Amino acid sequence: MKKLILTTILTIIFMAQFPLLSNAQLEETYEAHGGLNTFKEFNVVEYDMKDLPFSPVGILNDHQLIDLNSRRILITSDTYKIGFDGSEAWITPNMEALGIPPRFYSSTPFYFFGLPFLF
Template sequence: MRNYICITLLLVVFTACKQTTKPEEPVSSSEEKTIVLTKKYPKDLQNIFNAHGGIEAWKSMKSLAFTIEKPNGDEIISTNLNSREALLENPKTTIGFDGKKVWLLNKTSEKYKGSDPKYVYNLMFYFYAMPFVLSDDGINYANAEPLIFEGKTYPGIEITYNNDVGATPQDRYVLYYNSETYQMEWLGYTVSFIEGIDKKELHFRRYNDWKKVNGLMLPQSITGYAFKDDKPTEAKQTNVFKNIIITEKAFDSSKFSKPKNAKFID
């Protein structure tokens, strides 16, 4: 009888221990997202994202706005990062994208003479948001030939797009970076939307003036370069950026709605 009681007590204690053992905690949705983001990109590109504040930090942001200094008046560009709703405002025109269609508001009596609004409205946003916009869906990555400029070698990552991505999926980009710091230094890119320009030749912009804004490294200036044979030659125009704001709060969608006196662009 005594042995039976002892065995019974041991079983009770063993069962209680099993019941009080802490179960394995499930991976949270945020942790799952981090794992997915980490696995999605090539290692060198992950290192570049990390050098600029991290892809998880970028994905947590909802809006970006900045001002470009221009001789004929500053240009303000505002973007909702998830929907890519966008607004480009300058003294002569306002171009918007409401999430579905591009519209144009001409503020002068002169006929609009700029480039096609369908390509212009987010052009500088795309250059400015490097390298993080290279995390978008539908992108393919490959190693590129290094860029050698003024005796220094910059490794490269080539970016191409699936056929159903964007207005010009045939575009090609090459991100060149510092092999020690993984900071982005150059962008090579093709131009598809301007007639008379070789659509396969690389144009170049240089990034060497970064500023930390809300935890992310964003450019204060970007310099365009002359080019020949898929290589930069000499510095040309520099775009200077100010009033840079990136936040976890999106703009209200009404900001991007077409005004009554604006016209949709077909």
């Protein structure tokens, strides 16, 4: 219980150090990246991830395809294939091919670069 209280207090102190974005700042962020309406017009986004040191099995290199409307994801590489249907993730041939949970890996990179547009 003491750890929970201490963690809560430290989190509050940490978060108080950073001001929240105003609506104007958020709009500026959207416009700097082409605008929210432009983003919403895209159906899919795809990109190649190169040299990611996320996995205990080694450096990851793969191709990621994300449906922006359904958030379905397909990730392919030479050694694994990951899918996410919006609620469940799967991987072939097996978990050892990636070394980390497929649900975590399937969504994390997209959220890092797509964050301003996700809410």
